[in-house]
Amino acid sequence: MPYVNIKVTPTPTGITREQKAELIEGVAKVLKDVLGKPESLTTVVIDEVALDNWGSGGKQVQKPV
């Protein structure tokens, strides 16, 4: 039943399909390990946000981290 939304800016090398699969798997596992939520019930959605659209400390992010 958990729903997890990850909002993230690109990394210097961009985010590959495999990395997205690893994020999905890793987060579902944390919910299973900590709360016993079956991975079959967990939804994960990744939103990739352009640097210009992300503000931290009141400033636009200049380069990927």
Added chain:
Amino acid sequence: MPYVNIKVTPTPTGITREQKAELIEGVAKVLKDVLGKPESLTTVVIDEVALDNWGSGGKQVQKPV
């Protein structure tokens, strides 16, 4: 006053402009019918999510549903 956010992966044929209009209209109608919220007050935002970015059951979604 309701705000509804729909996050959805593409269907096999993609989501047309008309279908988005139908989603907006249909959801606003449900809120009017069930809670009496005037459709004029309802905001609906549709986020289309790439398959690679959607995890279900701990796995990346492979094909559109």
Added chain:
Amino acid sequence: MPYVNIKVTPTPTGITREQKAELIEGVAKVLKDVLGKPESLTTVVIDEVALDNWGSGGKQVQKPV
């Protein structure tokens, strides 16, 4: 696969358990009718927001609608 988040302020009579069930059912049906998404794949989450916490037109909402 759809995930729908409904943010809503209370109505004059409050939102009953049955009304929440009707919202969930109604929204899942719209996604099936419009996009062919099986209802079994649709997640709906309802966030009830206090009037003080909702701004429309730059002003705090005064009374339930």
Added chain:
Amino acid sequence: MPYVNIKVTPTPTGITREQKAELIEGVAKVLKDVLGKPESLTTVVIDEVALDNWGSGGKQVQKPV
């Protein structure tokens, strides 16, 4: 510690990088002025939503506002 998500449709002239920087700065300032939250702790994420994907009053938005 605040996290602010701005979902917005394009304006007639589009949203420039500088305007996004001004939105980020302005919103972080409001949180500092009103709640005393240090701007260094505020995250702002801007989601630009296509007109077709935005419904208001049960209808798709026709032109940028």
Added chain:
Amino acid sequence: MPYVNIKVTPTPTGITREQKAELIEGVAKVLKDVLGKPESLTTVVIDEVALDNWGSGGKQVQKPV
């Protein structure tokens, strides 16, 4: 048309009704000043998040900021 969601932890003195009104007004004004969006079209929703439920730097937030 903008929709702004503010997620915030309590301050040491808690967030008053008046402060919420100021947040709503301030954020709507930023969108008008920067993007020319009429304040009448802006929706702001404030989600107050308990300290235990907020993680920063991989740790639970210990005290209100």
Added chain:
Amino acid sequence: MPYVNIKVTPTPTGITREQKAELIEGVAKVLKDVLGKPESLTTVVIDEVALDNWGSGGKQVQKPV
């Protein structure tokens, strides 16, 4: 820079403060391990959703999972 929002229904025994800390830590670690994002930059927000407010398969969730 990542922002992660976890929406979750209670478990049969409720979600303890320690479990929330473990969720925060675990998710931040996944983002570091997979994308190299420093844990100091990761924000995690947990929204606990009442069973009545969660729909799965078009139905209200009946009991905690």
